[in-house]
Amino acid sequence: MHCRLFSFPFAFSFDQAASQRIKILAFFSSLLVAKLRIASSRRPPLDFCIDMEFEGRYKKVQSQGGRFDCLLFDLDDTLYPLSSGMAAECCKNIGEYMLEKLGIEESKIPDLCSVLYQKYGTTMAGLRAIGYNFNYDDYHSFVHGRLPYETLKPDPVLRQLLLSLPIRKAIFTNADRDHAARVLKRLGLEDCFEGVICFETLNQPSSSSGEETSSNIFDIVGYLSKPDPAVDQPKTPMLCKPSVEAMEQALRIANIDPQRTVFFDDSARNIQSAKAIGLHTVLVGTSQRVKGADHALESIHNVREALPELWEEAEKSSNIRPSNNVTMETSVTA
Ligand SMILES: [Mg+2]
Numbered sequence: 001m002h003c004r005l006f007s008f009p010f011a012f013s014f015d016q017a018a019s020q021r022i023k024i025l026a027f028f029s030s031l032l033v034a035k036l037r038i039a040s041s042r043r044p045p046l047d048f049c050i051d052m053e054f055e056g057r058y059k060k061v062q063s064q065g066g067r068f069d070c071l072l073f074d075l076d077d078t079l080y081p082l083s084s085g086m087a088a089e090c091c092k093n094i095g096e097y098m099l100e101k102l103g104i105e106e107s108k109i110p111d112l113c114s115v116l117y118q119k120y121g122t123t124m125a126g127l128r129a130i131g132y133n134f135n136y137d138d139y140h141s142f143v144h145g146r147l148p149y150e151t152l153k154p155d156p157v158l159r160q161l162l163l164s165l166p167i168r169k170a171i172f173t174n175a176d177r178d179h180a181a182r183v184l185k186r187l188g189l190e191d192c193f194e195g196v197i198c199f200e201t202l203n204q205p206s207s208s209s210g211e212e213t214s215s216n217i218f219d220i221v222g223y224l225s226k227p228d229p230a231v232d233q234p235k236t237p238m239l240c241k242p243s244v245e246a247m248e249q250a251l252r253i254a255n256i257d258p259q260r261t262v263f264f265d266d267s268a269r270n271i272q273s274a275k276a277i278g279l280h281t282v283l284v285g286t287s288q289r290v291k292g293a294d295h296a297l298e299s300i301h302n303v304r305e306a307l308p309e310l311w312e313e314a315e316k317s318s319n320i321r322p323s324n325n326v327t328m329e330t331s332v333t334a
Contacts, residue, residue, distance in 0.1 A: 066167070066309075066310075066313040067260070067309060067313075068167065068260050068261060068262050068280065068307075068309075068310060069167050069168060069257070069260045069261070070167060070168040070169070070170070070256050070257070070260060070261040070262070071165070071167065071168070071169045071170075071261070071262050071264070071310075072169075072170050072171075072172050072254075072256060072261050072262070072263045072264070072279070073169065073170070073171050073172070073193075073263075073264045073265075073300075074171075074172060074173060074241075074264060074265035074266060074267070074270065074284075075171050075173035075175060075180055075183055075184075076090075076173065076175060076183070076266075077266040077284075077285060078264055078265055078266045078284045078285070078300060079155075079158065079183070079184075079187060079189065079300060080152055080155070080183070080187060081285070081299065082266070082285055084151050084152060085148070085151060086147055086148070086151065086152070089146075089147050089148055090143060090144070090147060091113070093142060093143040093144075093146055093147070094113060094123050094124075094143050095109050095110070095113060096142075097139060097142045097143055098112070098113070098123075098127070101134065101138070101139075101142065102127070102132055102134065108221070111221050112220070112221060115220055115221050115224060116129075116130070116220065119220070119224075119233070120236050120238075120240075121174065121236075121238075121240040121241055121242055121243055121246075122174050122238075122240050124136075124139055124143075124238070124240075125236040125238040125240050126220070126236065128236050128237055128238055129218075129220075129234045129235060129236035129237075130217055130218040130219075130220050130234055131216060131217040131218055131234070132217065133206075134206070135206050136176075136199070136203070136205065136206040137176075137205075137206070140175075140176040140178065140179065140199070141178075144175060144176060144178070144179040145178070145179075147179075149182050149183070149186050150186075152183060152186035152187055153186070153187075154186070154187060154188030155187050155188060155189065156188065157301055158187070158189065158300060158301060159187075159188055159189055159192060161301070161303060161304060162189065162192040162193075163192060164311065164314065165310055165311065165314055166314055167310070167314075168194050168256075169192060169193050169194060170193055170194050170195050170196070170197065170254055170256070171184070171193050171195070171196040171197065171198075172197040172241070172247075172250050172263075173196070173197070173198050173199075174198075174199060174240040174241050175198060175199060176198060176199045176200060177196065177198045177199070177200050179198075180196045180198050181196075184196075195254060197250045197253060197254055199240070201250070201253060202238075202239040202240065202246055202249055202250065202253075203238055203239055203240075218234050220233070220234075241265075241267070241270045241273065242267065242269040242270045242272070242273040243273070244273050244276060244277055247273050247274060247277055248277055251277070258274075258277050258278035258279045259278050261279050261280065262279070262280045262281075262282060262307065262310075263279040263280065263281050263282065264282045264284050264300065264303075265281075265282075265283065265284065266283070266284045266285040268283060268290040268291075268292070268293070271283050271290065271292045271293045272290075272291060272292035274292070275292035275293070275294075276292070280294050281293050281294050281295070282294065282295045282296070282297060282303070282306060282307075283295070283296040283297070284296075284297050284299070284300050285297075285298070285299075286298065295307070
């Protein structure tokens with residue numbers, strides 16, 4: 001059609017009927033282009049999909065003037081407990097990756113892991129900072145792809161809690177997209193969230209095959225034990241929590257207003273960054289509040305006790321409850 005449309009007028013002289021046909025074609029063509037432009041401008045960023053039906057409910061709640069209109073959740077050890085053993089397996093896999101794929105001396109791995117995690121947010125981000133280069137997908141499939149996902153079981157209590165709140169809900173994890181999808185599926189929560197902000201959302205894909213590792217790996221453990229004021233600590237090219245820059249970028253991508261959002265995470269440092277950018281914060285996994293935490297919960301199942309106003313606001317406007325609404329009972333398993 002495009003070919004005909006653009007070559008037609010120049011090919012031969014035409015009568016009135018032909019002219020009319022061209023005008024009609026041009027009209028529909030411009031309509032199509034306009035629609036494509038609108039669709040393109042509305043297309044959500046990578047890994048963040050908006051459920052339009054949900055968005056409609058969200059707007060109704062907003063108009064009721066509730067204090068919060070979005071819940072933003074970390075994934076691992078927040079939506080399921082640390083006792084699942086997934087975190088320990090993940091650490092083991094990271095160590096094996098460093099040994100087998102990067103050739104790091106086994107005796108140095110525990111200290112290096114710990115330092116990189118502390119200084120850069122994730123061990124992966126730290127490895128890149130000090131000079132290692134590797135394919136991100138390979139790393140994720142080695143570290144996350146081999147996790148014992150079967151240990152995670154459906155959580156109908158959490159599912160009920162989430163579905164009983166007709167406001168926006170999203171995931172913000174440092175892990176990769178495949179891992180997030182598998183965890184949510186195992187927990188039976190894959191349809192409870194508007195979208196997932198994950199590693200791929202904030203970082204460009206890698207092109208490295210692992211052959212570009214610097215011959216000069218920065219000795220971060222040695223540097224931190226005896227810092228040299230003349231030497232700068234290397235920066236990571238990756239964006240991840242708890243970096244304030246990463247968190248601000250995530251909120252921008254998801255169009256989230258920090259002043260109207262509750263953020264849940266099991267990491268105290270992530271909670272502190274979240275508080276610094278204006279989020280209302282809930283530390284999950286312990287009842288001991290830390291600096292920057294507005295609440296602390298042993299389990300995500302306790303959320304209704306910490307934030308009863310969320311359910312009170314939902315109950316005030318029964319006409320906005322979702323059709324798949326469920327009972328408001330909160331079952332506490334701390
Ligand atoms: Mg976590």
